[in-house]
Amino acid sequence: MKGYMNYVLSALCLCAGLGTAFSQNNKELKYFLNKDSTEFVKLTFVNQTWIRETQNNPGSTLNGIATDQSFDIGLRRTRMQLYGKTSPHTFFYLQLGQNNFNGLSARKTGFFIHDALGEIDVNKHVAFGAGLTAWTGFSRFSSPSVASIMALDAPLFLQATNDANDQFLRKLSVYAKGKISKLDYRVILSRPFGFSTSTLYNQANNLSSESQFSPRPPKPQYSGYLSWQFWDQESNELPYQVGTYLGKKRIFNIGAGAQYQQDAMWYNQRVDSLTIDTLHHDMLLASVDFFFDAPLRSNKGDALSIYAVASYLDFGQNYVRNLGPMNVTDNVNASASYNGTGVNWPMIGTGTSYYVQVGYLSPNLSSSKRLGKLMPYLSAQVSQYDYAKDLIVYGDAGCSWYLDGSRSKLTFGVQNRPVMNKVVPADGSKAYLKQDSRLNAFILQYQVSI
Numbered sequence: 001m002k003g004y005m006n007y008v009l010s011a012l013c014l015c016a017g018l019g020t021a022f023s024q025n026n027k028e029l030k031y032f033l034n035k036d037s038t039e040f041v042k043l044t045f046v047n048q049t050w051i052r053e054t055q056n057n058p059g060s061t062l063n064g065i066a067t068d069q070s071f072d073i074g075l076r077r078t079r080m081q082l083y084g085k086t087s088p089h090t091f092f093y094l095q096l097g098q099n100n101f102n103g104l105s106a107r108k109t110g111f112f113i114h115d116a117l118g119e120i121d122v123n124k125h126v127a128f129g130a131g132l133t134a135w136t137g138f139s140r141f142s143s144p145s146v147a148s149i150m151a152l153d154a155p156l157f158l159q160a161t162n163d164a165n166d167q168f169l170r171k172l173s174v175y176a177k178g179k180i181s182k183l184d185y186r187v188i189l190s191r192p193f194g195f196s197t198s199t200l201y202n203q204a205n206n207l208s209s210e211s212q213f214s215p216r217p218p219k220p221q222y223s224g225y226l227s228w229q230f231w232d233q234e235s236n237e238l239p240y241q242v243g244t245y246l247g248k249k250r251i252f253n254i255g256a257g258a259q260y261q262q263d264a265m266w267y268n269q270r271v272d273s274l275t276i277d278t279l280h281h282d283m284l285l286a287s288v289d290f291f292f293d294a295p296l297r298s299n300k301g302d303a304l305s306i307y308a309v310a311s312y313l314d315f316g317q318n319y320v321r322n323l324g325p326m327n328v329t330d331n332v333n334a335s336a337s338y339n340g341t342g343v344n345w346p347m348i349g350t351g352t353s354y355y356v357q358v359g360y361l362s363p364n365l366s367s368s369k370r371l372g373k374l375m376p377y378l379s380a381q382v383s384q385y386d387y388a389k390d391l392i393v394y395g396d397a398g399c400s401w402y403l404d405g406s407r408s409k410l411t412f413g414v415q416n417r418p419v420m421n422k423v424v425p426a427d428g429s430k431a432y433l434k435q436d437s438r439l440n441a442f443i444l445q446y447q448v449s450i
Contacts, residue, residue, distance in 0.1 A: 027407065029450060033086065041084035046147040046449035048076040050326065054343050055439040057419060059336025060329040062104075070328040070342070074102030076153075076445065077146050079114070083238070091119040091127070093238065099168060100326040115170060115239075126178040132167070135175040135188050135239040137223030137257035139287040139309055143169060145240035147406050147449045150305050151379040151396050152413035153325060154243070155355045157348050160285050160313055162323075164200055164213050165192035165264070171221070177236055184227045184236055192218040192261065207268055210387075211281060211316025211350070214266040221264075225257030231294070246373075246405055247295040247303030247361055259285040265316040281316035301373070303361040311353045318387045320349040320433065324417075338420045338433055343441055345417040346392055346433065349385035356380060361402075372403040388433035392418055398443075409447040416440050 033039035054070050061067060079097035086092065095115040117131030129135065134143040144154040156162070159169045171190040178185060195201055196215040206212050227234075231250040234242065245251060264283035268276050289309035296302045324343035332341040339345050357379035365371035376399040383392040398413025421436045 027450065033084075039085050039087065041082070041086075044081040044147075044450060045079070046447065047078045048146070048445055048447045050074050050076045051444040052328070052441060054328050054441040056329055056342050057332065057337055057339045057344060057439065059333035060341045061331045061333065062329045064331070066333075067329050072102050072326075072328050074100065074105075074326045076100065076326060078111075079146065080111070085121075089121050091121055091129070091237075093117050093119070093131075093133075102326050102328070104327065104330055114168060124178065125180055126176060128174070128176050130174040131172070132170050133173050133175065133239060134170050135173060135177065135186055136169065136171065136190070136259070137186070137188065137225040138259040138285045139225065139257055139311065140227070140241050140253075140255055140289050140291055140307070141243075141309075142225070142257070142259075143239045143241060145238075145242050147447070148243040148245075150244040150307075150359045150375070150400075151357050151377050152398050152411055152415065152443055152445060153396070155309070155357070155379070155381060156323065156325065157313075157353055157355070157381060157383075158287070158309070158311070160259075160348050161192075161283075164198055164321075165195055165218060165221075165261075166190075167193060179233065179236065182229050182233070184229055184234065185224070186236070186239070187224040188222070190221040190223065192221050192264075194218060207266065207278065209268055209270075209318060211265045211267040211319040213264060214280060216263070216266075218264065219262045221259065221261040223257070223259035225255060227253045227255035229253050242293075243307075244305045244359065244361075244375075245293050245303075246375075246402065247301060250294040251291060252294070253291045254289075255291070256288045257286070259283070265319065267316055267318070282314075283316075284314040285311070287311040300363040301361075302363050305359045305361070305377075306357070308356040309354070311355075313348065313350060313353060315348075315350045317350065320346045320385055320387050323347040337436060338422045339417075343417070345394065346383075346385070346388070346420055347381075347394070349383060349387060349392075351383060351385035351388075353381060353383040355382075372401060372408075375400045375402060385433070388420065389423075390418075390420075390433070390435045392420070392433075392435075394418065406447070407449050409445075411443075411445045411447070413443050413445070414440055415443065 029043040031041050081095045083093040096111040117129050117133045119129035121127040139158045141158045173188050173190040175188040195213040230252040261283045263280040265281040292306040322340045322344040327342040329342035359375050359377035362374045379396045381394040395416045400411040418435050419437045420433045423434050424431045
């Protein structure tokens, strides 16, 4: 493994060294392989560092000690990409990286492979590829481009199977993609990872009246996403979809997608006083969304960005999953809230979820453009789960200072989440979730990328 990494890093450094001679004007590490620049190899890097103060969920503990509030510093995302076109019909893509590295993480774990794929580009209308990849449905931000995220974080509920039967949203897949007129499409056949190898799997408590992923051998998964691009056409070279173009394009898209897997879930259901059946349930995820990202006044350089999505997630009865990125505590007292430890909250569940984000990019802060631009933003997720009586509302508000576009960005944001409790009625009727309180996390992020 050490020798393999040495070869990879040597190749990255070589491309970086050569690329500077060819692409300095665009601030890219890109090396062209032919005279007309249609064949190339490109290297990118992004690192997002979070400095965070969090109000922890009730009962949270760290190393067995009750911890109501935490301060931490962590690497939310660190990535390197190497990709390119080595012949008129051949494309490759490799991404190495690490997510959510903080004081609770195992040390010296190193980068792991996020993506590794090969692709045959037939023409602009169709290309075929296979490998470990983020080509997937069911919405625009089911595979977000992390360097261009507009808010502090992506709408993570749209990566609805994250680390359950995939690897940070990536799966072993074959796919087709392309453009027909203004229609951009992707269709995917995946072999999901087995749930029994997931860190979410708990053999002692994986089958109950609350639906969970089944540990039985997984059946194929099908997904796709269609987008009608009314104005400027977006690149579909990579699976990752841009969060904001910072006024460099005029984008107006309407999209729809779905993801389906037969018998992905299971749960118990009582038939009578003596009999309990185990039932399997198909997983179905679907969405329609809207994306607007365009300059407002050409003489001012300001821009507006809006994304909205309506989604239907069906994981079976009473399915709710608590999630919180780069958690700050490692356990929770048994009598605590439904959320679980640290910054977790019920992010994903069977039911409907809506999300909207709005950001305004200011004109340059100085005539010399050296002070960059500001982009205040608001985002919110509103979910109605079958298992909850109350709406589950999550909010994120903040402002980014773009010192050099996405290459150097400083963001301050406040994330507000609900704390839910499980209510079991004394009359024996169906249990449900009810909001108890709300808590905040205050985050300063610095992103550097190239």
